[in-house]
Amino acid sequence: MLAPQEFTVGSFATATPSSLILPRSASEFPMLVGHIDGILAGAILSEQYAFECIEGDPSGNWAGLIIPDVRVEVDETSVFAADHIAGAPGTMIRSDTRLLLRVKRDRSQVSERAITLHEELPPTDDRRAGFQHWQIVIGEGVEKRVLWKTQQ
Template sequence: MLSPEEFTVGDVGTARPLSLLLPISKYDEAMLIGELEGVAVAVLLSGDQKSCLIECEGNDSWKGLIVPDVRVEVDESSLVDVNVYNPPSLAVVRTGTRLAIRATREKWIQSRQLVTLHEGLVPAGELQATFARWQVVVGVGDTRRVLWSRREDEDS
């Protein structure tokens, strides 16, 4: 459950990076807001266009509950060896000084992009870690709640 001060209602154009948009109708989808090349973008977490990204600015086509300042937690046991396996869409990647999510510009073209979720982390050097399972949470300690989860066995 969410407390009234933990969310607002609006369209994706009003959401800022590191917000989760939860659908309010059957025509909307869950989205995680990040940043790509300095522009706020939303990555669709559900629906037919899952893993596609859309620009947020001026976009009033997608509406929902906007939960700002969410945190992303990774399941450390779901590391993907990218030297052996092709990482799935919606995988979360820790690279350089950021945490990012793998998304596509257009569903059928499959042009992969890394959308930044967190920036300014301790440098990882030349190494990176890719996680198939992760979740979006709000709150800490006794008030921590999982709002959305990515399971390894989901289609991407």
């Protein structure tokens, strides 16, 4: 459950990076928000459109419950050497000072890119780590709640 102060209602265009958007109806989709080169970008999390990328959305068509400042936790047992393997859409990548999510530009799965979810993390050296399994959480300790997780 969410406390009233933990969310707002709005469009993708009003969300901030590190937000999770949850649907209010069957025509809306869950989305994790970050940015690509400073432009607001989101990854759709529904199975039907899994990890398709939305950028900008000046129309305001994408909307729902907006939960800001969510955290991503990676499953360390699903790690792989991302400097040798790109990883499929939906893979989290820890690189330099960022946490990235691999996404599809469109439904073709041919054109891929990465959304920056978190920046200013402690720097890594020139190696990258990828994670196949991860989850989105809010709160900490006994107050921690999992809002979404990859299928394992």
